[in-house]
Amino acid sequence: MRIERSKNREYTKRPGYLRAVLANVEVKNTSQYLGVLHVIIPKGRSSDKHYHSNFKEIFIPLTEGVIGVENQEFRVFPDEIIIVNEKEVHWAKALDDCDFRLIAIKVPDIPNDRVSVSDDDTCLLYTSDAADELDGVDLGGRRI
Numbered sequence: 001m002r003i004e005r006s007k008n009r010e011y012t013k014r015p016g017y018l019r020a021v022l023a024n025v026e027v028k029n030t031s032q033y034l035g036v037l038h039v040i041i042p043k044g045r046s047s048d049k050h051y052h053s054n055f056k057e058i059f060i061p062l063t064e065g066v067i068g069v070e071n072q073e074f075r076v077f078p079d080e081i082i083i084v085n086e087k088e089v090h091w092a093k094a095l096d097d098c099d100f101r102l103i104a105i106k107v108p109d110i111p112n113d114r115v116s117v118s119d120d121d122t123c124l125l126y127t128s129d130a131a132d133e134l135d136g137v138d139l140g141g142r143r144i
Contacts, residue, residue: 009038015048015116017041017092018026024109035109039092041065041100046093049117058105059092065100066093089117 002023004012004060009020041047050066059082061069067082068091076082084090094100 003085006021011040016045017047022103023066023133027108032108035104037104037106039100039102039104041092041094043094043099047091049089051087051115051117052106052110052113053091053115054086054113055110056086056107057090058082058107059084060103060105062103063098065095065102067091068093071077 002090004022009022011018014135018040020038021036023034025034026032027034059076061067061076061078061080061082063077063090067076068074069084069088070090073093074082091116092100092102
């Protein structure tokens with residue numbers, strides 16, 4: 001058994017939100033891991049639209065918020081489960097009056113498998129977690 005204490009969490013900035021890795025859980029008899037993250041989106045803010053080429057993402061809301069998938073937005077509530085498939089463009093958005101907190105589980109956890117999509121169909125391929133920080137890192141994204 002293992003307990004991951006909340007006081008030991010280190011949050012990193014991502015586009016429009018903060019995240020902390022809660023655990024990487026090895027899947028027995030494979031070389032794969034599940035990534036378990038705690039995500040906080042500040043009230044009135046939104047993550048960027050993005051997709052993952054090679055993994056599904058499971059969201060478990062801890063507070064009320066909005067999950068967008070493709071061209072639709074869904075109001076979600078605590079204890080619901082949202083499963084986003086590979087290559088589905090998605091984002092998360094906080095309501096205007098409260099932060100949106102959720103658990104995100106990456107199945108499997110594949111580092112750097114994230115493509116941001118802007119509203120004008122510009123896609124930026126991020127090759128490093130450093131690119132997701134809000135510090136304005138420019139990796140030379142190009143229209144694809």
